[in-house]
Amino acid sequence: MTSAIVVFFLLLLIGTPIALVMVMSGLGGAMQLGGVNFLGIIADRMLSGVSGYLLMAVPYFIFTAELMNQAGLTERLIAFNNALLGRVRGALSHVNIMVSLFFSGLTGAAITDTVAVGKIMIPAMKRQGYTPAYSAAVTACSSIIGPIIPPSVVMVVYASILPNISVLELFAAGIVPGFLMTAALLVASGFMAWWFRFPRHGDSSLKAAARAFLPTVPALLVPFIILGGILGGLSTVTEASAFAAVYTILLGLFLYRSLTWKKLWQSLVTTVQFSGVVFFLLAASTVLGWFVTRSGIARDAASMIAAVSDDPTMQILLVNLLLILLGMVLDVLPALVVVAPVLVPAMIQLGFDPLHFAIVMILALNLANITPPVGMTLMTASQIAGVAYEKAIAASVPFYLSHLAVIVIISLWPGLILWLPALFD
Template sequence: MPIVVSVFVVMLMIGAPVGLVMVFAGGAGALSLGGLDYLIIVPDKMFSGVSSFVLIAVPYFIFTSELMSHASLTERLIAFNNALFGRIRGALSHVNITVSVFFAGLTGAAVTDTVSIGRILIPAMKEEGYSAEYSAAVTACSSIIGPIIPPSIIMVVYATILRDVSVIDLFAAGIIPGILMAGSMLAVSIFLAWRKGFPQHEPTALFAAFMAFLVSLPALMVPIVILGGILSGLTTVTEASAFAAVYTLLVGALLYRRLSWAKVWDAMVVTIRFSGVVFFLLAASAVLSWFVVRSGLARDAADIISGVSDSQTVQLLLVIAFLILLGTVMDVLPALVVVGPILHPTMVGLGFDSLHFAIIMIVTLNVSNITPPVGMTLLTAAKIAEVPTERVVVAAIPFFIAVIASILLLAFVPSLSLWLPSLLD
């Protein structure tokens, strides 16, 4: 065990990629358990980590999100949401959040949402008189809804690493938590709009609002195609993801007429690059997961947590605090593949529901996108707004508090996560 921890810590400190850190740490664990002969397990476990059929959905989901971005879907969703909120004070702030909810059903990636929405709404908000830091903060914070409302790449990865949780159950379990987070952010946005006197638009005519809805309807059908097929049992996750990619390609090229061959090629390149990162992390995590199981590390972690307190409330709060702290130094996907194989069996062994804890872990780790110094959505939004990250961090505090309140509510009211999956049984 000491040699594994040493390899893991030293490689992280020198800035090695997280995937390599996990492979070398797992390899060191294999050496410590059985010598050189055990090293043959490393390539075998790496292959098994990426051989799951459901993982084919990952590049399809990424490709779909890239196509929708290139097809100018964001502008249509913003126009539709602006028609809904135009008469309310602080309309663009509210639109920013609600667009993220709609966009979440198309991308499942926080940074993608930040770029797609931010490049349009941040300049528009600044032009209307919103501060640059607030415009960046609301964009960055609302973007973390993306990996929670299905389809979610993070959920597919989670189900692959921990085979006792199905992707379908995770998708169903993420809908209400995602809406809850959006609602808490909207409450903050409405309060700040009243407190700071944000701009107010003229009411949108009913016919104009209806036309905005019709224009955006083909795009809004993408999450319905994905979730409808999966939750109804008509398609598997992989089949739904492939159908969504084909549907998006046809809509973007033939209906919206915004997809050229160059844009499709660019979407394919991004898909290959991002998929390569995801698959290598999964392969590496399989090596580390094997060592965690063989070494009894999960059992030791359970002993440590239960040694702090016998109260499940205290145990859950302790893990949530740890995940938030971990997110300050590690992005959500690497953090998930590193600690997921340890914490999930640990908490299930302590009596927590497997699916409930999975949602808590996914939602909490997504906070890493808005906590410095890693905070990818914060950094991205600050760059788009051309404002120092420190100012965006301060402006994001009210939304951060709302997110933490949502996490605590999800933690202590399990039915918010478990009710929809129970209907599928």
């Protein structure tokens, strides 16, 4: 076990890509456990890590998200929310959050949301008098709703790593936390609008909102197609994701007529690139997960947590702190594939519900998107806004605190998320 840990941290410190870190750590652990004879296991583990039927849904979800971006759905969502919230002070700030809520049900990825929404909303907010730093902050912090509201690429990856939880249960359990995150962000946005006297966007009416909403209806059916098929037992996750991609292509080509063959090709290229990253991470994580299982690290982790405190509240809050600190050096997916095989068995051994802890862990690791120095969505939004990363970090503090509040609430009251999945048992 010692050699694997030394290799892991040494390679991480010198900036080695995380997938290679996990493979090399697994190799070191295999050598320590069984010598050269165990090296043949590595290739077999990597293959098994990416051969699950469920994982076929990942490229389909990514492809659907890219198609939605290319088809111009973002502009339609923004127009609808502008018409709905235009009279409210700080309207564009609230619109930014609401668009992310709608968009998360279509993409399931934070960085996709940041780019698609940010390229339109950030310039519009700057023209209305919002500071570039605030515009970047609200865009990035609302984008991280994406991995929580189903469909979620992160949840599909989680279900493939730890098959004791189904992706259907994860999707159902993510709905309430996603809405709580939205509500908390709107509260923070409302306070900031009052404090800084942000402008109203303009007059609006229910008629204007309805007129802006109607063109978005066909596209907004995508999450209902996915979730309705899965939760209703009509299709598997993979089948629903494939149908959603086909449906989106038909919308873009024949209804909206905004999806060209060039844009379709670009969506395919982006899908292949992103999917390659995800699958390489999964293959590498399987190697490290195998070593964690064989070496008993999970059992030791449970003992360490129990030694610190025997109070379940303190235990889960300490683990949340650990996960948030981990997010300072690792992005969401790499962090998930590294720690899930260790922490999940440990927390189950301590008596925590596996579905509850799965959502808590995804929520806590999701903060990595806006936690410096990594903070990929916050960094991306600051680049779009043309503002220093440090200023965007400072402006994101109220929204960061609202996310922390949701994590604490979900951690301490598991019934909030467990009641909905129970309806589908």
